[in-house]
Amino acid sequence: MSNGSTDHYWTNKHRNNGFFVPSYLRGSSYIQKLEEVHRAQAAQRELQSAATASASLQNGHSGASGSKQAPASHMGMKIDVIERAPTSDYDDVVAPLPSKWNKDDKYGGLEVIGDGQEVKYNTSRGTKDQDHEVCSIRADHAMPNQAGIYYFEISILSRRRDETSVCIGVSNKSVPLSRPPGWEPESWGYHGDDGEVYVGANVGKKYGARFGPGDFVGCGVNFRTRKIFFTRNGSIQNSGQRESFRSNIKGKLYPTIGVKKTGEHIRVNFGHTPFVFDIDAMMAKEQQAIQESIAQTSIERLVPGMDETELIQQLVLQFLQHDGYVETARAFADEIHQEKQALNLNSNKTIDSATIKDDEDANRRQRIRRAVLEGDIDKALKYTNLYYPQVLEENDHVYFKLRCRKFIEMVRRSAEPNNNGLRKKSSSRTLSDVPNEMDVDENGFDDEMETEDGSEPGTEDQDLLSQTIAYGQSLQAEFKDDPRRDVRKTLQDIFALLAYPNPLKVKELAPQLDRRGRAAVAEDLNSAILSSLGKSSRSALETLYGQTSVLLDYLREDGGSGSFVSIQSIVDDIPKSPTF
Structure with a gap:
């Protein structure tokens, strides 16, 4: 069994937020990207919720009347509320994991029950219908090719001990669900009543043991080798020495099951809990084979004469x-x-x-980088304009990122423990309570915001939130006419941070507020400087x-x-x- 307390904890800890990680995919590049998508979507939902709540307060809950909603205002900064969060940039790149049966992609009297992972067949039919008709259902998403290997299991919960009619497999979206997986082109299936495997035809081949009530049956696809395999109670089924069969796999394949008899009841495991079959070992073996192949590759052609x-x-x-x-x-x-x-x-x-x-330029670039990494954006802007005055003029996207990073740093400072009382006390302040504009010099930074050793934190703390709001207003005014969608979205996201009493405690906002975000800005600025010097940016x-x-x-x-x-x-x- 693919088990272990760590795996069980890992897969179950995501249940509350709808995200789960099958143990055999943990650490894979596919899951890393999927987690990025999940975090981005969660943060977007959190920000959208805050913006909508703020708009409701501003409009006296007028949204229910059907009137057009006015822009939300976060402490004096107007933000257009997007009713539906924009689709993630990764949606077309990272395929989601199957997570439940699709109640809109089934046939006949199949009933999806519970959390969407159980299916029961309750309809009674005549003998003639039972001989020719099977009700099938597909999962909500296709198997992700990018995972390399995908596997799922079903447990047969039916109480009747007589011959079962359950079959498990995969099918293309175009395959009719009035037929069992494997009987139609673009479908493959392992049938419990005869233990045979079917590949696009109603004539099967002997493959493994029959299965029925109480059994755990699995189906997996190795997209690298283009092979499909089936398991029963933790063991791969085979005919002779064949553990799997190669097939002309193409298109998107959906986990599919079919049943024919009334009362059939199955539950699927898409990776929410440990599998009976040790799929982790199969994945590890495949990874080891690839690693060995990489290790045997010589670099001689890459750099002749160098080991x-x-x-x-x-x-x-x-x-x-x-x-530098x-x-x-x-x-x-x-x-x-x-x-x-x-x-x-x-x-x-x-x-x-x-x-x-x-290299004097290297020393200067290090000085600028250090300032950004320490969160002192004003100092970084000063040094950049002093040493490389044309860089920010020629790279407005870098300038914009620096300006936004300064706002994030100001939000961080106002939310840090020593400022919590101030933030809570001042969280209800509005536009009339703060200056309309922040004093910003022509180089885009405020000398008074630069902190040095020996400064008195008491006076600064009293005005910190007001300074943050004023700076946000100046940032909004500077880029209000910018047509770029990513600029508008970035401004919306960072301004929404002010809607929280302490955004540092909201886990969905961690990617925005994380200190590691400074490194990305520092790298972008360093690359722009290098390009201006005629050097490679990387x-x-x-x-x-x-x-x-x-x-x-x-x-x-x-x-x-x-x-x-x-x-x-x-x-x-x-x-x-x-x-x-």
């Missing part, structure tokens, strides 16, 4: 220099040189060392990472070998440095 260790060292060294870590690069180059000297057995051979030159290591990610995404599209490789999982497996 893997040297290539890695050069990539790291170039990354350090590219991103000059002193670290110099220390790393010295370490490489000492290591080569120690391994050199030829006393007459000279080991060359890398020369790391001082290091060789970043380029290699990006190209590998794109290639893996391409290999995952139809469930290829890329589905079994996750760069993030490889990074996560690297031993962490000890903390002192």
